Amino acid sequence: MQHIPIIYQPLKNAKRIKVYIPYELKELRIAFKKLNTTFWHPNQKLWSIMYTQENVTLLKKLFGKNYKTVNGVTPTPIEKIPLNKYASEQLFRLEKVLVLKKYSASSIRTYKNMFSVFLTKFSSRDINLVTKEEIEGFVYELITKNKISESYQNQIINAIKAYYEHVLKLPREYYEIQRPKKSVSIPNVLSKEEVLKILQHPQNIKHKAILWTIYSAGLRISEVLNLRITDIHSKEGYLFIKDSKGKKDRKTILSDYLVQLLRAYYKNEKPSYWLFEGQTGGKYSTTSVRAIFRKAVKETDSNPWATVHTLRHSFATHCIEDNINLRYLQNMLGHSSPKTTEIYTKTIHINKKNIKSPLDRLLEKTNFKT
Incomplete structure:
Protein backbone atom coordinates (compact mmCIF):
# COMPACT_ATOMS: atom_id res chain seq x y z
CA MET A 1 0.00 0.00 0.00
CA GLN A 2 1.38 3.40 -1.01
CA HIS A 3 1.43 6.04 1.70
CA ILE A 4 1.27 9.56 0.29
CA PRO A 5 0.10 12.89 1.73
CA ILE A 6 -3.25 14.37 0.72
CA ILE A 7 -4.07 18.06 0.26
CA TYR A 8 -7.79 18.71 0.60
CA GLN A 9 -9.00 21.37 -1.79
CA PRO A 10 -10.19 24.23 0.48
CA ILE A 30 8.16 16.93 11.28
CA ALA A 31 9.02 19.23 8.37
CA PHE A 32 5.36 20.24 7.99
CA LYS A 33 5.02 21.02 11.72
CA LYS A 34 7.89 23.50 11.44
CA LEU A 35 5.89 25.66 9.03
CA ASN A 36 4.07 28.67 10.47
CA THR A 37 0.36 28.38 11.43
CA THR A 38 0.19 24.55 11.37
CA PHE A 39 -2.39 22.89 13.64
CA TRP A 40 -3.46 19.32 14.46
CA HIS A 41 -7.19 18.47 14.44
CA PRO A 42 -7.52 15.32 16.60
CA ASN A 43 -11.18 14.68 15.77
CA GLN A 44 -10.53 14.58 12.03
CA LYS A 45 -6.99 13.15 12.25
CA LEU A 46 -5.86 15.91 9.90
CA TRP A 47 -3.37 18.75 9.92
CA SER A 48 -4.11 22.23 8.65
CA ILE A 49 -2.25 25.39 7.71
CA MET A 50 -3.46 28.93 7.03
CA TYR A 51 -4.83 29.23 3.51
CA THR A 52 -2.58 31.62 1.61
CA GLN A 53 -1.02 31.32 -1.83
CA GLU A 54 2.41 31.30 -0.19
CA ASN A 55 1.44 28.30 1.93
CA VAL A 56 0.00 26.45 -1.06
CA THR A 57 3.35 26.88 -2.80
CA LEU A 58 5.19 25.74 0.35
CA LEU A 59 3.07 22.59 0.60
CA LYS A 60 3.63 21.61 -3.03
CA LYS A 61 7.36 22.21 -2.63
CA LEU A 62 7.46 20.18 0.59
CA PHE A 63 5.49 17.24 -0.78
CA GLY A 64 7.18 17.29 -4.20
CA LYS A 65 5.39 15.23 -6.85
CA ASN A 66 4.36 12.48 -4.46
CA TYR A 67 1.00 13.72 -3.17
CA LYS A 68 -2.61 13.92 -4.30
CA THR A 69 -5.31 16.56 -4.11
CA SER A 88 -39.32 25.94 22.37
CA GLU A 89 -40.26 26.44 26.03
CA GLN A 90 -36.93 24.94 27.15
CA LEU A 91 -35.06 27.18 24.74
CA PHE A 92 -36.85 30.22 26.17
CA ARG A 93 -36.01 29.10 29.72
CA LEU A 94 -32.32 28.99 28.79
CA GLU A 95 -32.46 32.40 27.09
CA LYS A 96 -34.20 33.94 30.11
CA VAL A 97 -31.52 32.68 32.50
CA LEU A 98 -28.68 33.92 30.30
CA VAL A 99 -30.28 37.36 29.95
CA LEU A 100 -30.67 37.61 33.73
CA LYS A 101 -27.02 36.60 34.14
CA LYS A 102 -26.05 39.47 31.80
CA TYR A 103 -24.53 37.31 29.06
CA SER A 104 -23.72 39.29 25.93
CA ALA A 105 -26.13 39.23 22.99
CA SER A 106 -23.65 37.29 20.83
CA SER A 107 -23.09 34.69 23.57
CA ILE A 108 -26.84 34.21 24.03
CA ARG A 109 -27.26 33.78 20.29
CA THR A 110 -24.54 31.11 20.20
CA TYR A 111 -25.95 29.25 23.22
CA LYS A 112 -29.42 29.23 21.69
CA ASN A 113 -28.18 27.96 18.34
CA MET A 114 -26.20 25.18 19.97
CA PHE A 115 -28.97 24.16 22.37
CA SER A 116 -31.45 24.08 19.48
CA VAL A 117 -29.34 21.30 17.93
CA PHE A 118 -29.56 19.37 21.20
CA LEU A 119 -33.31 19.96 21.47
CA THR A 120 -33.83 18.72 17.91
CA LYS A 121 -32.41 15.38 19.00
CA PHE A 122 -34.36 15.10 22.26
CA SER A 123 -37.52 17.14 21.54
CA SER A 124 -39.78 14.12 22.19
CA ILE A 143 -18.04 14.29 16.02
CA THR A 144 -18.00 11.07 13.99
CA LYS A 145 -20.94 11.60 11.64
CA ASN A 146 -21.11 15.36 11.20
CA LYS A 147 -17.37 15.96 11.70
CA ILE A 148 -17.89 19.00 13.91
CA SER A 149 -14.84 21.06 14.82
CA GLU A 150 -13.28 21.25 18.29
CA SER A 151 -14.73 24.73 18.83
CA TYR A 152 -18.23 23.58 17.80
CA GLN A 153 -17.94 20.65 20.22
CA ASN A 154 -16.98 22.97 23.06
CA GLN A 155 -19.81 25.38 22.24
CA ILE A 156 -22.50 22.70 22.21
CA ILE A 157 -21.25 21.21 25.48
CA ASN A 158 -21.26 24.68 27.06
CA ALA A 159 -24.87 25.20 25.96
CA ILE A 160 -25.95 21.85 27.40
CA LYS A 161 -24.09 22.59 30.64
CA ALA A 162 -25.72 26.01 30.90
CA TYR A 163 -29.20 24.49 30.66
CA TYR A 164 -28.68 21.72 33.19
CA GLU A 165 -26.69 23.87 35.60
CA HIS A 166 -28.52 27.21 35.42
CA VAL A 167 -32.05 26.20 34.41
CA LEU A 168 -32.51 22.78 36.06
CA LYS A 169 -30.08 23.57 38.92
CA LEU A 170 -28.50 20.12 38.74
CA PRO A 171 -25.13 19.53 40.43
CA ARG A 172 -21.97 20.32 38.52
CA GLU A 173 -20.68 16.74 38.41
CA TYR A 174 -23.46 15.98 35.95
CA TYR A 175 -21.57 17.93 33.31
CA GLU A 176 -18.40 15.83 33.17
CA ILE A 177 -18.61 15.36 29.42
CA GLN A 178 -15.53 14.44 27.40
CA ARG A 179 -14.10 17.52 25.75
CA PRO A 180 -11.46 17.85 23.04
CA LYS A 181 -7.97 18.25 24.40
CA LYS A 182 -7.14 21.92 24.41
CA SER A 183 -4.23 22.73 22.16
CA VAL A 184 -1.40 24.75 23.66
CA SER A 185 -0.58 27.13 20.87
CA ILE A 186 1.67 30.17 20.76
CA PRO A 187 -0.03 33.37 19.54
CA ASN A 188 1.04 34.79 16.20
CA VAL A 189 3.15 37.89 16.69
CA LEU A 190 4.35 40.60 14.33
CA SER A 191 7.84 42.02 14.58
CA LYS A 192 8.23 45.61 15.71
CA GLU A 193 9.27 46.54 12.18
CA GLU A 194 6.13 44.97 10.71
CA VAL A 195 3.90 46.70 13.24
CA LEU A 196 5.45 50.06 12.41
CA LYS A 197 4.84 49.53 8.67
CA ILE A 198 1.23 48.52 9.28
CA LEU A 199 0.51 51.46 11.62
CA GLN A 200 2.02 53.97 9.21
CA HIS A 201 0.22 52.61 6.15
CA PRO A 202 -3.33 54.11 6.37
CA GLN A 203 -3.71 57.55 4.84
CA ASN A 204 -7.15 58.08 6.39
CA ILE A 205 -6.68 59.58 9.86
CA LYS A 206 -9.54 57.57 11.38
CA HIS A 207 -8.15 54.30 10.02
CA LYS A 208 -4.71 55.15 11.35
CA ALA A 209 -6.09 56.15 14.77
CA ILE A 210 -7.98 52.86 15.10
CA LEU A 211 -4.90 50.70 14.42
CA TRP A 212 -2.70 52.86 16.65
CA LEU A 219 -7.07 46.12 22.87
CA ARG A 220 -9.47 43.57 21.47
CA ILE A 221 -11.42 44.66 18.41
CA SER A 222 -14.66 44.93 20.42
CA GLU A 223 -12.92 47.09 23.02
CA VAL A 224 -11.67 49.68 20.54
CA LEU A 225 -15.16 49.93 19.01
CA ASN A 226 -16.74 50.38 22.46
CA LEU A 227 -14.46 53.26 23.42
CA ARG A 228 -16.27 56.47 24.24
CA ILE A 229 -14.72 59.91 23.98
CA THR A 230 -14.91 60.16 27.78
CA ASP A 231 -12.77 57.00 28.12
CA ILE A 232 -9.67 58.91 26.99
CA HIS A 233 -7.93 60.22 30.12
CA SER A 234 -5.03 62.12 28.62
CA LYS A 235 -4.00 63.98 31.81
CA GLU A 236 -3.76 60.79 33.86
CA GLY A 237 -2.34 58.80 30.93
CA TYR A 238 -4.75 55.89 30.66
CA LEU A 239 -7.62 54.46 28.62
CA PHE A 240 -10.69 53.26 30.48
CA ILE A 241 -12.08 50.00 29.09
CA LYS A 242 -15.67 49.41 30.19
CA ARG A 250 -10.02 48.03 33.51
CA LYS A 251 -7.45 50.69 32.72
CA THR A 252 -4.64 50.38 30.19
CA GLU A 269 -13.79 63.98 12.39
CA LYS A 270 -15.65 65.45 15.40
CA PRO A 271 -17.19 62.23 16.77
CA SER A 272 -20.18 62.84 19.05
CA TYR A 273 -20.18 59.96 21.56
CA TRP A 274 -18.25 56.88 20.45
CA LEU A 275 -14.58 57.55 19.80
CA PHE A 276 -14.82 55.82 16.41
CA GLU A 277 -18.15 56.27 14.66
CA GLY A 278 -19.48 55.21 11.28
CA GLN A 279 -20.50 57.64 8.54
CA THR A 280 -24.11 57.70 9.77
CA GLY A 281 -23.25 57.72 13.46
CA GLY A 282 -23.15 54.83 15.89
CA LYS A 283 -20.18 52.54 16.46
CA TYR A 284 -17.71 51.83 13.71
CA SER A 285 -18.12 48.29 12.37
CA THR A 286 -15.95 45.24 13.05
CA THR A 287 -15.94 44.42 9.34
CA SER A 288 -14.50 47.83 8.49
CA VAL A 289 -11.68 47.50 11.04
CA ARG A 290 -10.73 44.11 9.64
CA ALA A 291 -10.75 45.49 6.12
CA ILE A 292 -8.43 48.35 7.16
CA PHE A 293 -6.02 45.91 8.76
CA ARG A 294 -6.04 43.38 5.91
CA LYS A 295 -5.31 46.15 3.40
CA ALA A 296 -2.39 47.39 5.49
CA VAL A 297 -0.98 43.87 5.90
CA LYS A 298 -1.24 43.09 2.21
CA GLU A 299 0.21 46.35 0.95
CA THR A 300 3.13 46.31 3.41
CA ASP A 301 3.90 42.64 2.62
CA SER A 302 3.59 41.69 6.29
CA ASN A 303 2.76 38.24 7.70
CA PRO A 304 -0.33 37.14 5.72
CA TRP A 305 -1.79 35.11 8.60
CA ALA A 306 -1.93 38.13 10.92
CA THR A 307 -5.34 39.34 12.12
CA VAL A 308 -6.44 42.44 14.00
CA HIS A 335 -6.47 38.69 32.10
CA SER A 336 -8.00 37.00 35.14
CA THR A 345 6.91 34.79 27.32
CA LYS A 346 6.99 31.98 24.72
CA THR A 347 6.59 34.41 21.82
CA ILE A 348 9.71 36.43 22.51
CA HIS A 349 12.18 36.36 19.65
CA ILE A 350 15.24 34.49 20.88
CA ASN A 351 18.59 35.85 19.75
CA LYS A 352 21.94 36.88 21.17
CA LYS A 353 20.88 40.53 21.32
CA ASN A 354 18.30 40.02 24.08
CA ILE A 355 19.64 36.88 25.80
CA LYS A 356 23.23 36.04 26.63
CA SER A 357 24.27 32.40 26.65
CA PRO A 358 25.72 31.19 29.96
CA LEU A 359 28.67 29.87 27.93
CA ASP A 360 29.53 33.45 26.97
CA ARG A 361 29.31 34.52 30.60
CA LEU A 362 31.62 31.69 31.64
CA LEU A 363 34.23 32.34 28.99
CA GLU A 364 34.23 36.12 28.77
CA LYS A 365 36.27 36.31 32.00
CA THR A 366 38.92 33.95 30.66
CA ASN A 367 41.49 34.12 27.92
CA PHE A 368 39.69 31.42 25.96
CA LYS A 369 40.82 30.87 22.40
CA THR A 370 39.36 28.50 19.79
Whole structure:
Protein backbone atom coordinates (compact mmCIF):
# COMPACT_ATOMS: atom_id res chain seq x y z
CA MET A 1 0.00 0.00 0.00
CA GLN A 2 1.38 3.40 -1.01
CA HIS A 3 1.43 6.04 1.70
CA ILE A 4 1.27 9.56 0.29
CA PRO A 5 0.10 12.89 1.73
CA ILE A 6 -3.25 14.37 0.72
CA ILE A 7 -4.07 18.06 0.26
CA TYR A 8 -7.79 18.71 0.60
CA GLN A 9 -9.00 21.37 -1.79
CA PRO A 10 -10.19 24.23 0.48
CA LEU A 11 -13.83 25.23 0.29
CA LYS A 12 -14.96 28.71 -0.70
CA ASN A 13 -13.96 31.34 1.89
CA ALA A 14 -11.97 28.72 3.84
CA LYS A 15 -9.26 30.13 6.09
CA ARG A 16 -7.22 26.92 6.38
CA ILE A 17 -6.08 24.07 4.15
CA LYS A 18 -6.59 20.56 5.57
CA VAL A 19 -3.77 18.07 5.01
CA TYR A 20 -3.45 14.33 5.66
CA ILE A 21 0.07 13.05 6.35
CA PRO A 22 0.31 9.26 6.83
CA TYR A 23 1.76 8.15 10.17
CA GLU A 24 4.61 6.35 8.39
CA LEU A 25 5.93 9.61 6.89
CA LYS A 26 7.54 10.86 10.11
CA GLU A 27 10.19 13.10 8.55
CA LEU A 28 7.65 14.78 6.30
CA ARG A 29 5.34 15.35 9.26
CA ILE A 30 8.16 16.93 11.28
CA ALA A 31 9.02 19.23 8.37
CA PHE A 32 5.36 20.24 7.99
CA LYS A 33 5.02 21.02 11.72
CA LYS A 34 7.89 23.50 11.44
CA LEU A 35 5.89 25.66 9.03
CA ASN A 36 4.07 28.67 10.47
CA THR A 37 0.36 28.38 11.43
CA THR A 38 0.19 24.55 11.37
CA PHE A 39 -2.39 22.89 13.64
CA TRP A 40 -3.46 19.32 14.46
CA HIS A 41 -7.19 18.47 14.44
CA PRO A 42 -7.52 15.32 16.60
CA ASN A 43 -11.18 14.68 15.77
CA GLN A 44 -10.53 14.58 12.03
CA LYS A 45 -6.99 13.15 12.25
CA LEU A 46 -5.86 15.91 9.90
CA TRP A 47 -3.37 18.75 9.92
CA SER A 48 -4.11 22.23 8.65
CA ILE A 49 -2.25 25.39 7.71
CA MET A 50 -3.46 28.93 7.03
CA TYR A 51 -4.83 29.23 3.51
CA THR A 52 -2.58 31.62 1.61
CA GLN A 53 -1.02 31.32 -1.83
CA GLU A 54 2.41 31.30 -0.19
CA ASN A 55 1.44 28.30 1.93
CA VAL A 56 0.00 26.45 -1.06
CA THR A 57 3.35 26.88 -2.80
CA LEU A 58 5.19 25.74 0.35
CA LEU A 59 3.07 22.59 0.60
CA LYS A 60 3.63 21.61 -3.03
CA LYS A 61 7.36 22.21 -2.63
CA LEU A 62 7.46 20.18 0.59
CA PHE A 63 5.49 17.24 -0.78
CA GLY A 64 7.18 17.29 -4.20
CA LYS A 65 5.39 15.23 -6.85
CA ASN A 66 4.36 12.48 -4.46
CA TYR A 67 1.00 13.72 -3.17
CA LYS A 68 -2.61 13.92 -4.30
CA THR A 69 -5.31 16.56 -4.11
CA VAL A 70 -8.93 15.70 -3.33
CA ASN A 71 -12.11 17.69 -2.77
CA GLY A 72 -12.36 19.48 0.56
CA VAL A 73 -13.38 17.80 3.80
CA THR A 74 -17.08 18.60 4.13
CA PRO A 75 -19.00 17.79 7.30
CA THR A 76 -22.39 16.16 7.06
CA PRO A 77 -24.98 18.93 7.60
CA ILE A 78 -26.68 18.78 11.00
CA GLU A 79 -30.37 18.21 10.47
CA LYS A 80 -32.55 20.99 11.84
CA ILE A 81 -36.30 20.70 12.23
CA PRO A 82 -38.79 23.17 13.73
CA LEU A 83 -38.91 22.80 17.50
CA ASN A 84 -42.15 21.63 19.08
CA LYS A 85 -43.86 23.60 21.84
CA TYR A 86 -42.05 21.79 24.66
CA ALA A 87 -38.60 22.26 23.10
CA SER A 88 -39.32 25.94 22.37
CA GLU A 89 -40.26 26.44 26.03
CA GLN A 90 -36.93 24.94 27.15
CA LEU A 91 -35.06 27.18 24.74
CA PHE A 92 -36.85 30.22 26.17
CA ARG A 93 -36.01 29.10 29.72
CA LEU A 94 -32.32 28.99 28.79
CA GLU A 95 -32.46 32.40 27.09
CA LYS A 96 -34.20 33.94 30.11
CA VAL A 97 -31.52 32.68 32.50
CA LEU A 98 -28.68 33.92 30.30
CA VAL A 99 -30.28 37.36 29.95
CA LEU A 100 -30.67 37.61 33.73
CA LYS A 101 -27.02 36.60 34.14
CA LYS A 102 -26.05 39.47 31.80
CA TYR A 103 -24.53 37.31 29.06
CA SER A 104 -23.72 39.29 25.93
CA ALA A 105 -26.13 39.23 22.99
CA SER A 106 -23.65 37.29 20.83
CA SER A 107 -23.09 34.69 23.57
CA ILE A 108 -26.84 34.21 24.03
CA ARG A 109 -27.26 33.78 20.29
CA THR A 110 -24.54 31.11 20.20
CA TYR A 111 -25.95 29.25 23.22
CA LYS A 112 -29.42 29.23 21.69
CA ASN A 113 -28.18 27.96 18.34
CA MET A 114 -26.20 25.18 19.97
CA PHE A 115 -28.97 24.16 22.37
CA SER A 116 -31.45 24.08 19.48
CA VAL A 117 -29.34 21.30 17.93
CA PHE A 118 -29.56 19.37 21.20
CA LEU A 119 -33.31 19.96 21.47
CA THR A 120 -33.83 18.72 17.91
CA LYS A 121 -32.41 15.38 19.00
CA PHE A 122 -34.36 15.10 22.26
CA SER A 123 -37.52 17.14 21.54
CA SER A 124 -39.78 14.12 22.19
CA ARG A 125 -38.18 13.45 25.58
CA ASP A 126 -38.41 14.98 29.02
CA ILE A 127 -35.07 16.82 29.12
CA ASN A 128 -34.85 16.15 32.86
CA LEU A 129 -34.57 12.43 32.11
CA VAL A 130 -31.83 12.55 29.48
CA THR A 131 -28.80 10.79 30.95
CA LYS A 132 -25.15 11.77 30.90
CA GLU A 133 -24.42 8.72 28.72
CA GLU A 134 -27.04 9.83 26.18
CA ILE A 135 -25.55 13.32 26.03
CA GLU A 136 -22.06 11.88 25.48
CA GLY A 137 -23.48 9.63 22.76
CA PHE A 138 -25.12 12.63 21.10
CA VAL A 139 -21.84 14.61 21.07
CA TYR A 140 -19.94 11.53 19.84
CA GLU A 141 -22.37 11.20 16.92
CA LEU A 142 -21.81 14.84 15.97
CA ILE A 143 -18.04 14.29 16.02
CA THR A 144 -18.00 11.07 13.99
CA LYS A 145 -20.94 11.60 11.64
CA ASN A 146 -21.11 15.36 11.20
CA LYS A 147 -17.37 15.96 11.70
CA ILE A 148 -17.89 19.00 13.91
CA SER A 149 -14.84 21.06 14.82
CA GLU A 150 -13.28 21.25 18.29
CA SER A 151 -14.73 24.73 18.83
CA TYR A 152 -18.23 23.58 17.80
CA GLN A 153 -17.94 20.65 20.22
CA ASN A 154 -16.98 22.97 23.06
CA GLN A 155 -19.81 25.38 22.24
CA ILE A 156 -22.50 22.70 22.21
CA ILE A 157 -21.25 21.21 25.48
CA ASN A 158 -21.26 24.68 27.06
CA ALA A 159 -24.87 25.20 25.96
CA ILE A 160 -25.95 21.85 27.40
CA LYS A 161 -24.09 22.59 30.64
CA ALA A 162 -25.72 26.01 30.90
CA TYR A 163 -29.20 24.49 30.66
CA TYR A 164 -28.68 21.72 33.19
CA GLU A 165 -26.69 23.87 35.60
CA HIS A 166 -28.52 27.21 35.42
CA VAL A 167 -32.05 26.20 34.41
CA LEU A 168 -32.51 22.78 36.06
CA LYS A 169 -30.08 23.57 38.92
CA LEU A 170 -28.50 20.12 38.74
CA PRO A 171 -25.13 19.53 40.43
CA ARG A 172 -21.97 20.32 38.52
CA GLU A 173 -20.68 16.74 38.41
CA TYR A 174 -23.46 15.98 35.95
CA TYR A 175 -21.57 17.93 33.31
CA GLU A 176 -18.40 15.83 33.17
CA ILE A 177 -18.61 15.36 29.42
CA GLN A 178 -15.53 14.44 27.40
CA ARG A 179 -14.10 17.52 25.75
CA PRO A 180 -11.46 17.85 23.04
CA LYS A 181 -7.97 18.25 24.40
CA LYS A 182 -7.14 21.92 24.41
CA SER A 183 -4.23 22.73 22.16
CA VAL A 184 -1.40 24.75 23.66
CA SER A 185 -0.58 27.13 20.87
CA ILE A 186 1.67 30.17 20.76
CA PRO A 187 -0.03 33.37 19.54
CA ASN A 188 1.04 34.79 16.20
CA VAL A 189 3.15 37.89 16.69
CA LEU A 190 4.35 40.60 14.33
CA SER A 191 7.84 42.02 14.58
CA LYS A 192 8.23 45.61 15.71
CA GLU A 193 9.27 46.54 12.18
CA GLU A 194 6.13 44.97 10.71
CA VAL A 195 3.90 46.70 13.24
CA LEU A 196 5.45 50.06 12.41
CA LYS A 197 4.84 49.53 8.67
CA ILE A 198 1.23 48.52 9.28
CA LEU A 199 0.51 51.46 11.62
CA GLN A 200 2.02 53.97 9.21
CA HIS A 201 0.22 52.61 6.15
CA PRO A 202 -3.33 54.11 6.37
CA GLN A 203 -3.71 57.55 4.84
CA ASN A 204 -7.15 58.08 6.39
CA ILE A 205 -6.68 59.58 9.86
CA LYS A 206 -9.54 57.57 11.38
CA HIS A 207 -8.15 54.30 10.02
CA LYS A 208 -4.71 55.15 11.35
CA ALA A 209 -6.09 56.15 14.77
CA ILE A 210 -7.98 52.86 15.10
CA LEU A 211 -4.90 50.70 14.42
CA TRP A 212 -2.70 52.86 16.65
CA THR A 213 -5.20 52.57 19.50
CA ILE A 214 -5.46 48.78 19.24
CA TYR A 215 -1.71 48.20 19.26
CA SER A 216 -0.65 50.92 21.69
CA ALA A 217 -3.08 49.76 24.40
CA GLY A 218 -3.34 46.02 23.62
CA LEU A 219 -7.07 46.12 22.87
CA ARG A 220 -9.47 43.57 21.47
CA ILE A 221 -11.42 44.66 18.41
CA SER A 222 -14.66 44.93 20.42
CA GLU A 223 -12.92 47.09 23.02
CA VAL A 224 -11.67 49.68 20.54
CA LEU A 225 -15.16 49.93 19.01
CA ASN A 226 -16.74 50.38 22.46
CA LEU A 227 -14.46 53.26 23.42
CA ARG A 228 -16.27 56.47 24.24
CA ILE A 229 -14.72 59.91 23.98
CA THR A 230 -14.91 60.16 27.78
CA ASP A 231 -12.77 57.00 28.12
CA ILE A 232 -9.67 58.91 26.99
CA HIS A 233 -7.93 60.22 30.12
CA SER A 234 -5.03 62.12 28.62
CA LYS A 235 -4.00 63.98 31.81
CA GLU A 236 -3.76 60.79 33.86
CA GLY A 237 -2.34 58.80 30.93
CA TYR A 238 -4.75 55.89 30.66
CA LEU A 239 -7.62 54.46 28.62
CA PHE A 240 -10.69 53.26 30.48
CA ILE A 241 -12.08 50.00 29.09
CA LYS A 242 -15.67 49.41 30.19
CA ASP A 243 -17.38 46.00 30.16
CA SER A 244 -14.61 44.13 28.41
CA LYS A 245 -14.47 40.33 28.18
CA GLY A 246 -15.97 38.81 31.32
CA LYS A 247 -17.90 42.03 32.09
CA LYS A 248 -14.80 43.59 33.64
CA ASP A 249 -13.73 47.23 33.68
CA ARG A 250 -10.02 48.03 33.51
CA LYS A 251 -7.45 50.69 32.72
CA THR A 252 -4.64 50.38 30.19
CA ILE A 253 -1.80 52.56 29.03
CA LEU A 254 -2.40 55.65 26.89
CA SER A 255 0.48 56.49 24.55
CA ASP A 256 1.59 60.13 24.31
CA TYR A 257 1.91 59.76 20.55
CA LEU A 258 -1.58 58.29 20.37
CA VAL A 259 -2.93 61.31 22.27
CA GLN A 260 -1.46 63.63 19.63
CA LEU A 261 -3.00 61.56 16.84
CA LEU A 262 -6.38 61.35 18.57
CA ARG A 263 -6.48 65.13 19.03
CA ALA A 264 -5.88 65.64 15.32
CA TYR A 265 -8.45 62.95 14.53
CA TYR A 266 -11.04 64.51 16.86
CA LYS A 267 -10.53 67.95 15.34
CA ASN A 268 -10.95 66.49 11.84
CA GLU A 269 -13.79 63.98 12.39
CA LYS A 270 -15.65 65.45 15.40
CA PRO A 271 -17.19 62.23 16.77
CA SER A 272 -20.18 62.84 19.05
CA TYR A 273 -20.18 59.96 21.56
CA TRP A 274 -18.25 56.88 20.45
CA LEU A 275 -14.58 57.55 19.80
CA PHE A 276 -14.82 55.82 16.41
CA GLU A 277 -18.15 56.27 14.66
CA GLY A 278 -19.48 55.21 11.28
CA GLN A 279 -20.50 57.64 8.54
CA THR A 280 -24.11 57.70 9.77
CA GLY A 281 -23.25 57.72 13.46
CA GLY A 282 -23.15 54.83 15.89
CA LYS A 283 -20.18 52.54 16.46
CA TYR A 284 -17.71 51.83 13.71
CA SER A 285 -18.12 48.29 12.37
CA THR A 286 -15.95 45.24 13.05
CA THR A 287 -15.94 44.42 9.34
CA SER A 288 -14.50 47.83 8.49
CA VAL A 289 -11.68 47.50 11.04
CA ARG A 290 -10.73 44.11 9.64
CA ALA A 291 -10.75 45.49 6.12
CA ILE A 292 -8.43 48.35 7.16
CA PHE A 293 -6.02 45.91 8.76
CA ARG A 294 -6.04 43.38 5.91
CA LYS A 295 -5.31 46.15 3.40
CA ALA A 296 -2.39 47.39 5.49
CA VAL A 297 -0.98 43.87 5.90
CA LYS A 298 -1.24 43.09 2.21
CA GLU A 299 0.21 46.35 0.95
CA THR A 300 3.13 46.31 3.41
CA ASP A 301 3.90 42.64 2.62
CA SER A 302 3.59 41.69 6.29
CA ASN A 303 2.76 38.24 7.70
CA PRO A 304 -0.33 37.14 5.72
CA TRP A 305 -1.79 35.11 8.60
CA ALA A 306 -1.93 38.13 10.92
CA THR A 307 -5.34 39.34 12.12
CA VAL A 308 -6.44 42.44 14.00
CA HIS A 309 -6.05 40.42 17.22
CA THR A 310 -2.39 39.86 16.29
CA LEU A 311 -1.80 43.52 17.17
CA ARG A 312 -2.89 42.72 20.74
CA HIS A 313 -0.59 39.68 20.83
CA SER A 314 2.24 41.82 19.46
CA PHE A 315 1.61 44.53 22.08
CA ALA A 316 1.92 41.93 24.87
CA THR A 317 5.07 40.36 23.43
CA HIS A 318 6.77 43.69 22.81
CA CYS A 319 5.95 44.80 26.38
CA ILE A 320 7.70 41.69 27.73
CA GLU A 321 10.67 42.31 25.44
CA ASP A 322 10.82 45.83 26.91
CA ASN A 323 10.84 44.32 30.45
CA ILE A 324 7.35 45.50 31.44
CA ASN A 325 6.31 43.86 34.72
CA LEU A 326 4.05 40.84 34.04
CA ARG A 327 1.61 41.96 36.73
CA TYR A 328 1.17 45.34 35.03
CA LEU A 329 0.76 43.60 31.68
CA GLN A 330 -1.87 41.26 33.10
CA ASN A 331 -3.89 44.24 34.30
CA MET A 332 -3.54 46.10 31.01
CA LEU A 333 -4.70 43.07 29.02
CA GLY A 334 -7.54 42.29 31.43
CA HIS A 335 -6.47 38.69 32.10
CA SER A 336 -8.00 37.00 35.14
CA SER A 337 -5.07 34.62 35.54
CA PRO A 338 -1.33 35.39 35.28
CA LYS A 339 -0.96 32.05 33.43
CA THR A 340 -2.80 33.56 30.46
CA THR A 341 -0.33 36.45 30.36
CA GLU A 342 2.69 34.18 30.79
CA ILE A 343 2.07 32.51 27.43
CA TYR A 344 3.53 35.62 25.80
CA THR A 345 6.91 34.79 27.32
CA LYS A 346 6.99 31.98 24.72
CA THR A 347 6.59 34.41 21.82
CA ILE A 348 9.71 36.43 22.51
CA HIS A 349 12.18 36.36 19.65
CA ILE A 350 15.24 34.49 20.88
CA ASN A 351 18.59 35.85 19.75
CA LYS A 352 21.94 36.88 21.17
CA LYS A 353 20.88 40.53 21.32
CA ASN A 354 18.30 40.02 24.08
CA ILE A 355 19.64 36.88 25.80
CA LYS A 356 23.23 36.04 26.63
CA SER A 357 24.27 32.40 26.65
CA PRO A 358 25.72 31.19 29.96
CA LEU A 359 28.67 29.87 27.93
CA ASP A 360 29.53 33.45 26.97
CA ARG A 361 29.31 34.52 30.60
CA LEU A 362 31.62 31.69 31.64
CA LEU A 363 34.23 32.34 28.99
CA GLU A 364 34.23 36.12 28.77
CA LYS A 365 36.27 36.31 32.00
CA THR A 366 38.92 33.95 30.66
CA ASN A 367 41.49 34.12 27.92
CA PHE A 368 39.69 31.42 25.96
CA LYS A 369 40.82 30.87 22.40
CA THR A 370 39.36 28.50 19.79
